[in-house]
Amino acid sequence: MSDKSILIAEDEEGLAATLHYRLTQEGYRATIATDGQQALELARSMRPDLLLLDLMLPVMDGLEVCRILRKESSFPILILTAKGDEVDKVVGLELGADDYVTKPFSMRELLARVKALLRRSLLTGPAPEGNEAPRNVLTAGGLQLDLTAHRAWREGRAVDLKPREFDLLAFLMQNRNRAFTRDHLLDRVWGYDIPIDGRTVDVHVRWLREKIEEDASKPRLLVTVRGVGYRFEA
Numbered sequence: 196m197s198d199k200s201i202l203i204a205e206d207e208e209g210l211a212a213t214l215h216y217r218l219t220q221e222g223y224r225a226t227i228a229t230d231g232q233q234a235l236e237l238a239r240s241m242r243p244d245l246l247l248l249d250l251m252l253p254v255m256d257g258l259e260v261c262r263i264l265r266k267e268s269s270f271p272i273l274i275l276t277a278k279g280d281e282v283d284k285v286v287g288l289e290l291g292a293d294d295y296v297t298k299p300f301s302m303r304e305l306l307a308r309v310k311a312l313l314r315r316s317l318l319t320g321p322a323p324e325g326n327e328a329p330r331n332v333l334t335a336g337g338l339q340l341d342l343t344a345h346r347a348w349r350e351g352r353a354v355d356l357k358p359r360e361f362d363l364l365a366f367l368m369q370n371r372n373r374a375f376t377r378d379h380l381l382d383r384v385w386g387y388d389i390p391i392d393g394r395t396v397d398v399h400v401r402w403l404r405e406k407i408e409e410d411a412s413k414p415r416l417l418v419t420v421r422g423v424g425y426r427f428e429a
């Protein structure tokens with residue numbers, strides 16, 4: 196048995212019921228949200244260990260739910276896409292979803308993905324627990340980022356990061372082990388509207404390395420991906 200909770204955001208009643216049944220059978224605590232707004236609210240209140248997110252949802256679409264939740268939490272998101280929604284799938288992954296399955300999928304395949312994602316998030320560790328309200332804390336590679344308080348620690352010692360450094364590091368940590376181009380990072384961290392040079396990213400990466408790497412000249416966390424850009428490795 197597992198004590199893991201899974202939020203199912205799916206508006207097709209039959210599919211939602213089947214998912215709920217199978218996940219419960221596997222020992223998970225499953226909850227159903229039938230539209231995007233409800234998914235967002237339930238995700239915030241129940242803080243699930245994993246979110247199964249259909250992209251075509253009423254009220255607020257799945258991509259928007261994904262975009263909002265990724266900014267404030269780090270539980271894995273597995274998106275459910277319809278066949279042919281290639282673009283949405285890619286956008287979903289770029290927005291920080293961890294994996295996807297294409298409908299129609301077999302329950303066996305889905306359960307395997309769920310298990311893999313839950314295992315991975317177990318390895319990277321949940322946010323620290325305490326008596327106070329749970330916080331949004333990212334932990335990886337000896338670093339801790341408190342997204343609520345905007346504070347950072349390296350091996351338990353506070354690190355002073357400028358706002359943009361913090362945002363860049365948070366984005367890369369939330370999408371760890373995934374490479375991003377400078378343009379993509381500019382879009383996601385700096386915003387679409389400001390015309391900035393790609394070298395801005397390089398400069399911030401250099402500053403960050405001085406603060407978070409043991410040896411900034413041999414980075415092990417914030418690594419350069421030749422011909423692409425950067426990746427946070429942990």
Ligand code: CA
Pocket residue numbers: 205206207249250251252
């Ligand atoms: Ca749907």
